[in-house]
Amino acid sequence: MKSLTRFPGSPALSHHHRRRPHQLPSCSIPKRRPIHASVPSPPPASSPSASPYPSLTAQQQNNVKPMVVVGSANADIYVEIDRLPMVGETISARTGQTLAGGKGANQACCGGKLAHPTYFVGQVGDDAHGRLIEEALEGGGVLLGHLSRVPAAPTGHAVVMLQPDGQNSIIIVGGANMCCWPERLPEKDLEVVRRAGVLLLQREIPDSVNIQVAEAAKSAGVPVILDAGGMEGPIPLELLNFVDVFSPNEIELARLTGLPTETFEQLSQAVKKCYEMGVEQVLVKLGGKGSALFIKGDEPIKQPVIEASKVLDTTGAGDTFTAAFAVALVEGKTRKECLRFAAAAASLCVQVKGAIPSMPERSAVVKLLQSV
Template sequence: MGGLSALSSPKPFNHHHNPTNPNQPTPNKISSLQFNPPPSTKSNPFPSFALKASYDAVPPLVVVGSANADIYVEVDRLPKEGETISAKTGQTLAGGKGANQAVCGGKLEYPTYFVGQVGEDAHGKLITEALESGGVLLDHLSVVDDAPTGHAVVMLQSGGQNSIIIVGGANMACWPETLSPEDLEVVKNAGIVLLQREIPDSVNIQVAMAARSACVPVILDAGGVDSPIPQELLNFIDVLSPNETELARLTNMPTESFEQISQAVGKCHKMGVKEVLVKLGSKGSVLFTEGEEPIRQSVISAPKVIDTTGAGDTFTAAFAVALVEGKSKRESLKFAAAAASLCVQVKGAIPSMPRRKTVLNLLQTV
């Protein structure tokens, strides 16, 4: 893994629709998680929070992952074994960790590509429309005819907590053995890449290897399947982002206290992961960088928690957007906390992703 302050030589980003203006300066390709440009490049900064990024000049956020139709049922409590209960309401909304994170990037007005698969069915159309309305670029979204669109049953309880059952569908089936040159090229031209664990590990490994070859940082959200993360994947990621439950499962260690979380993160460091971003729900978040003091971010309280679905995805994607725009790690954590606070106030995953202006307005009050 490269040094934390190294930057490779500038490399233009070629957008599929609008070729880069050759007279327009292009940002440096970021080689690691030190996203603040050195003094010699201050004349060519990344966009600030308040400005919309140019699609022509800025290396995009690329999200490779899952897209689901989330079937919501609102219940007072979960049913016991052998019990049937009635739901208050039921509806189907677009979701999936990959699609959630992509829409979050799009709504935060950062150029975002989604690489994923849906089926030729109504759920696939629902997701495609949600991605488009969220401002996501869909050049690399595939429609497959041999598998249904992935879906999930979300049991939403009155306190805002949820339990989820996932059916993989096109997220887990029909991927090519080797990703297309076009898909790998958009990864190599990214400013940052987001992965999750609701698609095959083999796909994530190919993407992470391609990103590393081009010095593009990779964040792996640990959410998804509960199997161990292959070492081959860990070797090629820059940030692992679990919640405390996922961290406990991945390390087989308790995560009830900050000390226990720190010890579990230490095990991740030994597995080769330099940065671990732990999402702690109502207790905020902590970014652990090997050899440095942890950076803690408290939660930005929401007036009322309606639905926590998608909050972790919002947090991860917002953190990635802030980093790639040149913000410090501490600033990026605060930006992500504000976005997540807004997310939990709206039902649904994709519908709850906040707009950039709303996040900025909230940041002015905290």
């Protein structure tokens, strides 16, 4: 993959924004502890269904490589409002509830519900929100051997302001997602990445963590997908050089390249900057306009949106799309099939409130694809 070249006039990607990986706040790293055993032991040969968590070895014997998601886990505090408050104004919410979420946990749960073996590497606090997330992930079929509790920091959380048309505004508090990571990840976490079929990353954890796992994946020939959602700052050059598929939405693409993305021609020009960065596949999420996969040297593959019968909540739709694309990719589908599979999953997601609760099961996605 080509190395990044600099772009005059593009502050988000300029040489002056080249920065070292985040310096992580110090805390009691020895107290960081896994919730379950690192890699679940294979069940006895006489009882193949004894454990709900098959080991990586057992999976690979059946030629099934897992998806590994490294990222954030949040407690999403939902408030349903008629409109956003103005500066200095207090308004009342119609309802409020707390649900499991976070881009990493969302994408991992999507993989689990799509019936693909999925591991999640992340951190939660030793608190009620952390237990809420653990239960949601486990209920979604996610393998939790690499999820750790960090008593020194609270579980990350987000305030999701949901409007009547299903659109949302979100404020994130990083908590355990952004601090108390060890300077060097445990070898067990890096090994699960090296043995994956695909690695899925986002930007709600420190860049230094993403760089470590992306480098481990690249060294083992594991494709790396980076969802651009999360931090607003420039993406470190070290991380971009390990990425195979870069997946921004149109707003993120505009911010990171300094170019407009309102028309397809403008999108194409912005994507060219990503090519110059060394990323040869760019998966752009376009909301109601669908999606497009740009592959350097080829014609873009466009995927129209698969219309939802109703739109209740767009929270998690982008995460569902990216994770479903990754699942289809590791299962050997063509790029066009991957886009269609992801579009169907996202269409089902927006019809249910909440992030993790809205992740569709595989049977529902297959049924929808058969009907369109």
